[in-house]
Amino acid sequence: MESWFESFVHFQANYADNIEATALFFEREFDYLQINLKINDLWLFYSNSDLIYSTSKTEKSYVYVDVKEVINTQSSIAHIRCAAECQQQISMPILSNSGELGILSVSSSLLEVLAPVNRSTFAKLAILGDYESIAAAVSLEGVRLKDLSVKPPINFTNKQFMQELLKDLPNTLLLSQILDSGYRFERGDNIFLLNVLPIDPHLENSTYLMFVHDISEVSLAHKQYQTQVLIISITVVVLCVLAIFLMTQQFRRRLILVAEQLPLLAQKKYQEFRIHKFAKSRFFVDEIELLQDSASLLGDELEFLDEKIEQNTRELENIAMYDSLTGLPNRNMLNYQLKKLLASMTRESNKLTVMFLDFDKFRKVNDTHGHDIGDTFLINAAQRIRVFFRDSDMLFRFGGDEFVIVFLEKNIAVGAPILATKLIDSFREPIVVNELLFYTSSSIGIASTEDTSMLMDDLVRQSDMAMNASKDAGGGKYSTFSDVMQKAVVRKVELENEVRDALERGEFSFALQPQVEIATGKLFGFEALIRWFHPERGFIPPDEFIPLIENTENMLKIGCWGLKKAFEILQKLDKLGFKHLKIAINLSASQFLDPELLPFLREQIKVFNRDPSQIELELTERAVVAEIEKTLATMRQLKEMGYIFSIDDFGTGYSSLVYLKKMPVDIIKIDRSFISGMSDNNADMQIVSSTITMVQKLGMQVVAEGVETSAQMKLLQVLHCEIGQDYFISRPIPESELYSLLPEKLQFGVWNKLDKLNKNT
Structure with a gap:
């Protein structure tokens, strides 16, 4: 089409001098173009996209789009567009004799294209498209073929046939399926092969060309051929079976005997198996006789193995039971x-x-x-x-x-x-x-x-x-x-659930037990004691809920909460001017052996940007010796980070002295049972004195728990015990009251133990 127009224009010398003359030529010859080239409409533009001549009564926006594309690319383009009917739109550059550039755009019917396709393929053709169905679908996967409609150009007979065919197609047949592999469709006595191809993949509302081949005669011939092949195959198989049966009848009898013989092995009837045999040939030994000999050897071996298995089974039953x-x-x-x-x-x-x-x-x-x-x-x-x-x-x-x-x-x-x-x-x-x-x-x-x-x-x-x-x-x-024990178990489960909820609701808090230097009275730090105030049952003592959750996941969560809380308390004390104090946190054995403890404590140092030596990790003797090698490895790693360690309730365990030299411990806390009895019991006095001397020689500090009288305080001072804590100094102070009480309790860093408010706490 493009070549024809170029030669057509240039051979008309009178009209090729400029673009205006070419427009007059097209206006004069348009009837000829319609008849011979089946041109529907024609547009001629200047090189700046201005329209010179048009045969169309309506303005087509897509024509201007094509013209701009031709100007930009300096080459011709062709598109197929379907609105009322499908047409081919060709836009091409035209050069006049004077060198002036023009853009020619013509539209022609698709019938000229479909006619040779029909003659070469012997197929009925139809143009399918439905912009609304395709646009509403997320992809072609959801578009059904029968949702598309037949678009002109198409003759009436062909259109009616195609519309009825589309109506009879299955509801589940998708456009994507027939695009991939076609579709074989039976309609009455006829069989059709349907194929669909996209006419122009560049179109936004894709239009498709459907080929319908009548393959009824080919399918019938194929079925007849299949039937003939099947009949011949069955006949050959039957004849082969009969021949094989007659040839193998002699061997079949002996095989049956062997087949009857082998199940006796499974039933462990070895004696009957040996009797049930056929006589061997004197002149020729075939495979069946070899099979019988192998079966006999197998029977002997199985009999031996069964006896062995029975013996081993008795031994295994003894091991299992x-x-x-x-x-x-x-x-x-x-x-x-x-x-x-x-x-x-x-x-x-x-x-x-x-x-x-x-x-x-x-x-x-x-x-x-x-x-x-x-x-x-x-x-x-x-x-x-x-x-x-x-x-x-x-x-x-x-x-x-x-x-x-x-x-x-x-x-x-x-x-x-x-x-x-x-x-x-x-x-x-x-x-x-x-x-x-x-x-x-x-x-x-x-x-x-x-x-x-x-x-x-x-x-x-x-x-x-x-x-x-x-x-x-x-x-x-x-x-x-008794049922009381059962209720206690149930209560443990309930308490575990309540602890988990208490953590989420923030019902836990700390009471801080002051620790002072016995010689000077200066505040050394605090021991953080956990407190639980239940919204319904009020205060729940730690010795009621801690033993029940000691080896559960909730204990690990409470431990992490407590460690983070200690860092927060130190930060608040710094802001009030009380710096360089220590907080002792009790760690359970399960928490100390938790693999997440080291990363968690390392992270807290980064989050709070604080000296970890202000955190005293307090372990009991039982926690230390539970997994001694793993405990020592964890302690050394935490020591390298800067944390310090103390052993709580020292003297109540049974293995601390064995491992005390190996452990990187900084503080030993003497159990309150020895402190309370040392004023009246000489044995307790000797234990406390010996412990202080021994621990100090090892380079560790000593903390005396349970200091409740001035006499105990004086004795500890005589024994050169460094640090003391308990009711004589102060009762545990709730965190909510600590920050307001500290300025009243301290004078130049020395603890005022006679404070009336502290006695009423």
């Missing part, structure tokens, strides 16, 4: 026996009793003498327990130093308390291991049931709870399970 150390039945056997005993109670009027026995402070044996001695201790202990048993009683090793005793007795019998008393009394005598004497005690929990529907796990759990109650009561005694 019995403890390898003591030879006692283990937890698996306990579950098995409890099921049997609970079932037998349905036939007899019995009461099933479970006693849970645990040794107090057994860990001390392993820690001080090693696990070999501990194992021998448990063997000897199990033998001592058996002495008091009747033939019907059963003893199990539950795990570690825990033993379970199970027996049936009459409903009115009270044999469990009697047996428990005998066992407890028997362990008051030492257990001898390799000429070592171990004095220990045992705690026993008793749970009984007459209910046959009782779950065995619940019965064991109840006896375990009763045993823990005995331990909490000091050990060396027995306890019988």
Whole structure:
């Protein structure tokens, strides 16, 4: 089209001198162009986009867009646009003889393009498009083919056929599917193959050309061919099967015998397997006879393996059901026996009793003498327990130093308390291991049931709870399970939930216990004591909720809250002018072993930009020796950061002196039990004096807890104890009152212990 127009214009010499003359030429020859080139409309523009000549009665904005693009690119462009009908729009630059540039834009019907396509493909064609359906969809994935409409140009017969075809298409057929792979559509007796191609991918409202091929005859021929192939294949297969059957009939009988023989191996009927054989050929040995020989060898091997497995199974059952150390039945056997005993109670009027026995402070044996001695201790202990048993009683090793005793007795019998008393009394005598004497005690929990529907796990759990109650009561005694213990467990769970809510609501606070230098009376720092004021139950003492959450996640959260709070208190004290004070924070064993402790404390130093030596991390002896190697590693890392350490309740543990030299400890706190008795008890006085001397020689400071009288204060001063704390100096001061009281309590840094407000706190 472009070449034709260029040659057409230039061959007309009279009209090629300038663009105006060319416009007159197009006006004169437009009828010819419409008839021969099927031109619908024509526009001619100057090089500045001004219109010279147009045959269109309406102004088309897209024509101006195309003209600008031609001017910018200096090349022709072509687009297909569909509004009332689809047309091809061609815009091209034209150069007159005088060198003047003009832009020619013509529109022509698509029928001229579709006609040769129809002749070459033998397909019925239709232009499809629906701007609203395509624009409303997020992508082509959601556009259905039947939502599109047939666009002109198209003859009436073809249009009616295409519209009916689109109407019959499935609702689920998407435009994207047919664009990818076409669609085979059956309509009545006819079969059509549908394909869709985008006419112009540059259009915003895409228009598509649909090809409809009638493949009914091809499909019918294909089906007939498939049917012929299937019939021939079936015939060949049947003939082959018959031939194979006749050829293999001789071997089939012997294979059946082998097939009947092999299941006998699975049934472990080895003697019958040996009898069930066919006779071998004298002249020729084939594969089936070799198979029978292999089966015979397999039978012999399986028989040997079965005997071995039975032997190993008996040994494994013994391992699974019995403890390898003591030879006692283990937890698996306990579950098995409890099921049997609970079932037998349905036939007899019995009461099933479970006693849970645990040794107090057994860990001390392993820690001080090693696990070999501990194992021998448990063997000897199990033998001592058996002495008091009747033939019907059963003893199990539950795990570690825990033993379970199970027996049936009459409903009115009270044999469990009697047996428990005998066992407890028997362990008051030492257990001898390799000429070592171990004095220990045992705690026993008793749970009984007459209910046959009782779950065995619940019965064991109840006896375990009763045993823990005995331990909490000091050990060396027995306890019988009661609903009170169950309520205590429930209360623990409730309290754990309340602690979590209290953290979120900010119900926790600190009371600060002042610590002063005994020689000068100067304020040294504070010990931070946690306080919980419940909105409904009021003040809850720490010794009520701390033991219950000590090994839970809530304890870790409270610990982190306390450490951060200590930094905040020091910051507020600095602003009031009370600098260089220390705050001691108690850390539980679980928190100190928490892997997140080191990163958290390192972060607090950065957040508050404070000297970490003002934070005193206070550990108990139990926390220190719980995981000694890991504890020492953590302490050294925190020491490198600048934190200081103190050991609380010194003298009440059993292992501190062993590790005291290894630990990077700065302060030792003497337990209040020794301070309170040193005025009247010479032994306590000697313990306090020796501790102060020993600790100071190791280069550590000494803090005396529980200073409640002036006499105790004077004695500590004589013994050169550095720091003291407790009621004689001051009761713990709530944080909310601390900042207003400090100016009144301190004179030149010296603590005024006679302050009346402090006594009323």
